[in-house]
Amino acid sequence: MSLVDSAESWLTAHYDELIEWRRHIHRYPELGRQEYATTQFVAERLADAGLNPKVLPGGTGLTCDFGPEQESRIALRADMDALPMAERTGALYESTMPNVAHACGHDAHTAILLGTALALAAVPELPIALRLIFQPAEELMPGGAIDAIAAGALSGVSRIFALHCDPRLAVGKVAVKAGPITSAADRLEITLYSPGGHTSRPHLTADLVYGLGTLITGLPGVLSRRVDPRNGTVMVWGAVNSGAAANAIPQTGTLAGTIRTASRETWVSLEDIVRQAVAALLSPLGVEHTLLYSRGVPPVVNEEVSTRIIVHAIEAIGPDVLADTRQSGGGEDFSWYLEEVPGAMARLGVWSGHGPQLDLHQPTFDLDERALAIGVRLLVNIVEQAATAAI
Numbered sequence: 001m002s003l004v005d006s007a008e009s010w011l012t013a014h015y016d017e018l019i020e021w022r023r024h025i026h027r028y029p030e031l032g033r034q035e036y037a038t039t040q041f042v043a044e045r046l047a048d049a050g051l052n053p054k055v056l057p058g059g060t061g062l063t064c065d066f067g068p069e070q071e072s073r074i075a076l077r078a079d080m081d082a083l084p085m086a087e088r089t090g091a092l093y094e095s096t097m098p099n100v101a102h103a104c105g106h107d108a109h110t111a112i113l114l115g116t117a118l119a120l121a122a123v124p125e126l127p128i129a130l131r132l133i134f135q136p137a138e139e140l141m142p143g144g145a146i147d148a149i150a151a152g153a154l155s156g157v158s159r160i161f162a163l164h165c166d167p168r169l170a171v172g173k174v175a176v177k178a179g180p181i182t183s184a185a186d187r188l189e190i191t192l193y194s195p196g197g198h199t200s201r202p203h204l205t206a207d208l209v210y211g212l213g214t215l216i217t218g219l220p221g222v223l224s225r226r227v228d229p230r231n232g233t234v235m236v237w238g239a240v241n242s243g244a245a246a247n248a249i250p251q252t253g254t255l256a257g258t259i260r261t262a263s264r265e266t267w268v269s270l271e272d273i274v275r276q277a278v279a280a281l282l283s284p285l286g287v288e289h290t291l292l293y294s295r296g297v298p299p300v301v302n303e304e305v306s307t308r309i310i311v312h313a314i315e316a317i318g319p320d321v322l323a324d325t326r327q328s329g330g331g332e333d334f335s336w337y338l339e340e341v342p343g344a345m346a347r348l349g350v351w352s353g354h355g356p357q358l359d360l361h362q363p364t365f366d367l368d369e370r371a372l373a374i375g376v377r378l379l380v381n382i383v384e385q386a387a388t389a390a391i
Contacts, residue, residue, distance in 0.1 A: 143333025185331030
């Protein structure tokens with residue numbers, strides 16, 4: 001029996017369990033590096049299938065090897081953590097945890113990889129060595145992938161693959177592209193300082209609010225002139241706070257925002273450009289500042305051969321499943337794995353085809369659960385295609 005036939009047999013017998021796993025994880029979401037119950041849930045089911053999961057050193061997340069003993073193996077990765085927001089879907093399986101919700105589809109990613117593991121565990125002999133990586137803390141900067149790699153998650157791995165829910169794609173569709181498919185994402189927080197004073201005499205102090213305004217408009221403008229516009233770099237402020245009285249220049253104020261770029265080369269140079277620009281913009285105003293620049297993740301850059309493996313895996317699901325996609329402005333810490341070994345990430349359609357296409361990270365986000373079976377088929381097919389390619 002082929003891997004594909006085994007997956008179909010498993011899905012026929014266990015589809016309802018697959019749905020319930022996802023709903024259980026959805027009901028009990030856990031934030032990054034707190035995924036203890038989710039880790040235990042996955043580990044118990046892997047062990048019940050005769051597999052040998054190993055929890056990562058931090059106590060959350062796990063790896064699991066099976067298949068033939070070979071010098072190299074392929075890896076399949078899923079992320080497990082939720083977001084710090086209240087859910088507003090009204091679903092029967094809505095989050096029971098205050099201000100924590102699976103609004104990015106990681107519950108589906110975990111359930112899909114768990115289903116893939118159990119479907120493949122039923123195969124008498126896998127044609128290729130396999131490692132499952134259930135990773136914590138993807139939503140944290142710079143991401144739990146770094147911790148997993150430090151714990152040896154990529155030791156002996158020749159290629160790595162993953163999928164991510166895409167609410168812009170209809171269920172039944174899967175998309176992939178070679179090259180960059182996500183963007184780098186950094187965060188910055190700038191605090192300004194002034195002696196303060198009366199708004200009637202700004203010349204006798206440092207006008208801090210004017211300085212905030214200068215940065216709000218000036219920094220994105222400077223970046224648009226310092227960075228190649230073909231690299232898709234965008235700087236957006238998300239928070240600004242200062243002052244309490246209309247006639248008083250405040251002593252402190254803060255700005256916080258994100259910088260995203262489609263270019264890894266640009267990402268490497270961004271912090272220096274930002275620090276130079278902020279200092280230059282504030283210099284004429286006499287406003288002091290501190291700048292906290294938090295490097296995020298590089299872009300996910302799909303390697304060509306790995307992308308072809310995914311394309312063939314998608315085509316094996318059905319003739320109309322493969323869809324087009326473009327590079328997004330979002331960040332994904334799967335990119336850290338691709339800094340070490342070749343691999344690729346696909347986008348799994350989760351939109352029902354009816355109603356609004358809710359975005360990821362919205363409190364009302366939910367997905368069409370028919371996508372779970374598509375995801376299992378995709379990952380199983382990736383294993384078969386990688387084995388065929390003798391990788």
